[in-house]
Amino acid sequence: MPEPDAAHAHQFESFEQQRDADTTGMWTFLATEVLFFGGLIVCYTFGRFSFPAAFEAASHHLYVGYGGPNTAILLCSSFTMALAVRSAQLGRRKALVGFLIATVLFGIGFLVVKGFEYHTDYVERLVPKWHFHWDGPDAGHAELFFWLYFVLTGLHAVHVTIGVVLLSVVACLGWKGKITAENHMTAEISGLYWHFVDIVWVFLFPLLYLIGHR
Amino acid sequence: MNFQLFPPQAATTAQESDWLFWSLTATSFLICVLIFVPLGWFAIKYRRGRKVNRDLRDFPSWKLEVVWTTIPLILMMGLFAWSAEVFFRMESPPPGAIEINVVGKQWMWKLQHAEGAREINELHIPRGEAVKLTMTSQDVIHDFFIPAFRMKQDVVPGRYTSEWFIPTKTGRYHIFCAQYCGTSHAAMIGWVYVMEPQDYQRWLSQGSPEPMAAQGEALFHSLGCSGCHGVSSKIHAPPLEGIYGHLVPLETKEFVVADDQYIRDCILQTKPALVAGYQKLMPSFKGHISEGEIMELIAYVKSIANTTPPEGFTK
C-alpha cells in the first residue's frame, strides 16, 4: 500500500476525486438544509394564509431598521466571501485571510444586531410565553407569528454562528499556508455554506419583515 | 367461542365497499397466480443439476417489459376510477338526511339528535333513511368507525367533519374509536341500534326532549347573544336571520359561506373574520361554552335560515 500523500485522504485515488467528492457533499448537505428550512416555511405559509390580518399586524412590530441593515451586512459578507474564494484560487494568502476575517466580522456584526433586536423584542414583550403582551385583536395568532419568527431566525442565527466558527478555522488554516491555489477546496465549500446561509436570510427577511407593506 | 369470518353488512355504503373489496381480492388472487405459478414452475424445472435446455437467445424481453408495465398501469387506473366514484358518493350526503351531532372526548361519545334526544356511546337510527353525523372533538383526534357500515371519519378538534349512511338492516353493531386517543382508547366503543322507522319514532319521543334548535334558542338568550344580535337590539351587531348557508361579506372584501364551521369560529373567535360594516365588539366564548352547546346554537341559527335575509347579505 503506497503511503497516502498529504494532498488527499487515503480513501481517494486522487486529489481531484477528493475535491469533487467534497464539493458534491456540500451541495447534497445544502439540499438537506433547504428541506429543513422548507418545513418551517410550510408552517409559516399555513399561518400566513389562515390568519393574514394577525400576521400582518405582528409583522409591523418587527423593525425593518434592524432587519434591513442586517440584510445589507449579510450581502456584503457574501461579497467578501466570494472575494476570499477568488483569492484562494489565485493563491493569494494574505488577501484570503483578510477577506475571510472581513466575512467573519460581518457575520459577528449580524449576530450583534440580531442580539439587539431580540433584546428590543423582549423589552416590547413580543417573546411568546415570556411575558408576552399584545394589545391588538387576535393575540393568539400574533403569538404564533412570533413563535415562527423566533424559531426561524433563531435557527438561522445558529447557522450563522456555525459559519463564523467555520470561517475562523479556515482563516487560521489560510494563515498557516494550508490553503493554496492547488488545494483551496476548504475555502470553496465553506463559501458554499456561507452563501447558503445568506440566501436563507434573503428569503426570511421579506417573509417576516415586509409582509403587508404596500 | 363465537367466531365470524365476515363483518355484518348493514348499510348501502357497506354493499358498495364490499363489491370493491371482493373485486380487489379477486384481482389480487389472479395476480398472485400469475406470479407464483411461473415462479414455482421455473424454480422446479430449472433447479440446479437438472438437464434442461438453458439456452436463451432471441428472447423478446422488450415486448415483455412493455406488456407488464402497461397492463398493470391500465388495471390501476380502472381500480382508481371505480374506487374514486364510490368514494365521491360516500362524501356527498343527500339533502334532507337525519342530522345527528357527535362530540368525541377522552374516552366517550356524546351524541345528540336534532330532535333533542341525547345519547352516550349509543346511536339509535331508523332503517332505510339517510343519516348524517356532524362531528367534532373536545380534546384529541378521535375517529367514529362503524365496521358494519364500512364507514369511518376522523373527529378533529377545532373543526367539523361528517359522515353519512343509509342503514339497511336492523340490529346492533359496533362503534369503535379508530384513531388512537390515549389510555382508554380501546374503551371508547359503543353500539349502533338500527331500528324500524316506527320504533325509531317511538324511541325519539321518549322523555319528549326539546329539539336542539329550541335548546339553542334558549342558550341564545341565556348567554346574552340576543342582547346584540337580537332583532330589537340597540347595539349594532349583524343579525343572524337567514344567514345560514349564505355568503357573508367580510371587512377584507372577501366572502365566506356562513356554515357550521364559520359560526363556530365566530363564537369562539378562533379565526376572527369581521363582517363588513360592523365593529369588533364580539367577545370570545372560549371556555364558557361546550362543544355540545355550540352545536345547539348552530342548530338555532340554522332554524332561522329561512327567515328573510337582511339587506347587504347576498344569496
Add this chain to the structure above:
Amino acid sequence: MSHEPENYLTEHSVRSWLLTTDHKRIGILYLLSIVVYFAIAAAAAAMMRLQLLQPNNDLVLPETYNKLFTLHGVLMVWFFLIPSIPAVLGNFVIPMMIGARDVAFPKLNLLSWYLFNIGGSCALYAVICGGVDTGWTFYTPYSTTYANGHVVTMIMGVFIAGFASILTGLNFIITIHKMRAPGMTWFRLPLFIWSLYSTSIILVLATPVLAITLLAIAVERLWGVGIFDPNLGGDPVLFQHMFWFYSHPAVYIMILPGMGVVSELITCFSRKRIFGYHFVAFSSLAIAIVGFLVWGHHMFVSSQSVYAGMVFSILSFIVAVPSAIKVFNWTATLYKGSISYDTPMLYAFGFIGLFTIGGLTGLFLAAIAVDVHLHDTYFVVAHFHYIMVGGMVLSFMGGLHYWWPKISGRLYPEMMGRVAAAVTFIGFNLTFFPQFLLGYLGQPRRYHAYPPEFQVFHVLSTAGASILGVGYLMPLIYFLWSLKWGKRASDNPWQATGLEWQTTSPPLRENFEEIPIVTKEPYDYRPEDDPEHEPQAQPQHA
C-alpha cells in the same frame, strides 16, 4: 487468529473498534446496535401478543400496552428498519461493490454511528423513565398537550438519530457518484447500488422535514405555542401532512434496499443475468420520486379535501407499478436459470411471496373507498408488516447470510439456515395473515382489549409470533457459533460476479490490494455451464 493473513478484523483492541473509520467495521458496529434495539422492540411485541390472547386480558395495564406499542414502533422503525440494510449491509458492501477503498467521508460515517446510538440511548432513557404512549406517529394534539410521559426525550432521540440517517445517505450518494472504480459506469453498477442510491436520496431529502416537524412538536409541548394547536386556530392535520411527508418515503427507505438485496440473490442463485436491468434500476428511482408524492394516502379519513384524497389515491396506485415491474423481472430472471436452494435464495423466494402479498394489499388501501373501512384497522397493520417484516427483514436476513462469509470469513451451517428460513416464513404468515381478516372484520389497531368474536384470529396470531421468534433466534445462535466453529470461507463461496467477491474473506483493511478495473456488466453468470461465471472486474496490472 495470528496465522490468518492480515485483514480488517486483525486488530483487536476496543479502541481500534470505537475509533475506526473503516466502513466494514462501522457496518458491524451498526449490526451490533440494531440487534440490541431489535431485541428490545421484539420483546415489546411479544408482550403485546400475549396481552391479546384474551379479549379482556389483564396481563398489562392499558397504559402499559400503549407504551409497549409506542416502544415497538419507534425502535423498529427508526432504530432497526431504517438502518438495517443501508447502515449494516450497505456500509459493509457498497465501497467493495463499486471498487473503492472506503466511503467518501469515513469520519462522518463513524459520527453517524455515534449519533445513532446517542439517539437510541435517548429513546431508551425515555422508556426507562416511564415511557411514552403516543404511538410512533406522535399525532397532535395528543402528543403535544394530552400525553403523559417523556415525549420530548423520545422525540429528541429520534431527532438525533435522524442526523445519523442524513449522514449515511449523504455518504452513500457521494460515494456512489465519485468513488467508482475505473470502468464502473452507471449501468455496470450492481442493482443493490441503484436501490441504495435511491434510498439515500430519500434519506437526505425527507429526514430534515421530520427533524423540523419533531422540533415543532417539542417546542409546542414545552412552551405551549405552536402551529398544530387547534385551540389557537392551528391545525393538527398540518402535522400529519408534515409527518407523512417524511414517513411515507421512509417506507421506501425500508423496502428499496431489500429489493436491491433480492436482485443480487436471485441472479447469483439462479446463475442468470438479471432480466431487464434498466427497468429494475429505474423502477427504484421511480419509486423514490413518486414515493414523495403519495403521503396523503395515510390521511384519507383525516378530513383532508375530497380532491386531495383523489390525487393521493391515483398516485398511490401509480407507485404500485414500478414495484410490480420488479417482481415480474425477478420471476423472469429465473427462467432458464440454474437454481439452487441455498439459504439466501430461500429468503429471496420468501421475500417475493410476502412482498407481493404486501404490495397487493396496498392496493386495497390505495382504493380510497375501501380504505375508509380498512384505515387504522389490523388490515393496515398486517399490510405494513408484510412489507416491513416480509420484505425488509427477510431480505436483510437473506443478505446477511449471503455476505456472512465475506463479513466473518466463516460459513454458517447451511442446513440450520434453511430450517430457520422456513420457520421464519411459516411463523410470519401465521402471525400476520389472520390480521388481514381481523382488519376486515373491523378490529381497530392499538386496542389492548377487543370484542370476544375476534379472539380466534388473535390466538392464531400470537401462536405465529412465537414461531416467528424461534425463526429469529436460530440465526442469532448459529451466526455466533460459526464465528468460532464455522468452516473457513473461501474468497468467493457462491461463485458470484461482484467486486466484493474478488477480494479476500474477510477483506483487507482497504478492501483491495489494488483497485481493480471493471470490464463488464454485472451478473455475467452462465446457467448452461454452472458454476462458470465472469467476474465483473480484472486486476489493473493484468
